[in-house]
Amino acid sequence: MLTFSLLGSHKKYTACHDGIEGEDAIHDLKESTGKEACFLQLNLESLKSVKASATGRLTPLFRGEPVLHILFNNAGVMAPLEMLTDDGYDCSLAQMSLATSTSRKLLCLHF
Secondary structure, three states: EEEEEEOOOOHHHHHHEEEHHHHHHHHHHHHOOOOOEEEEEEEOOOOHHHHHHHHHHHHHOOOOOOEEEEEEOEEEEOOOOOOOOOOEEEEHHHHHHHHHHHHHHHHHHHO
């Protein structure tokens, strides 16, 4: 899951592949901080999904946002499996490194 800007009065965004997990994270955030967040669906096992999200689907949500103040990359595989992504990468490598760095790079180009 990626969480965008948890502090201050800025908009908060939480992105993950599972809608229920994302909504639970938003609920926990509101309970613990009183802050609202927007859910963004993002599949870290697919670079195509990451690129589409960062350059298209996410971009309209950031309109009017002059800067991205904080970006937390908090993604990983709890119990690594011997699996490959659709792109042919090891699942752990894709989620913990490739997808998060690609997302960060593309979001930084936006801001």
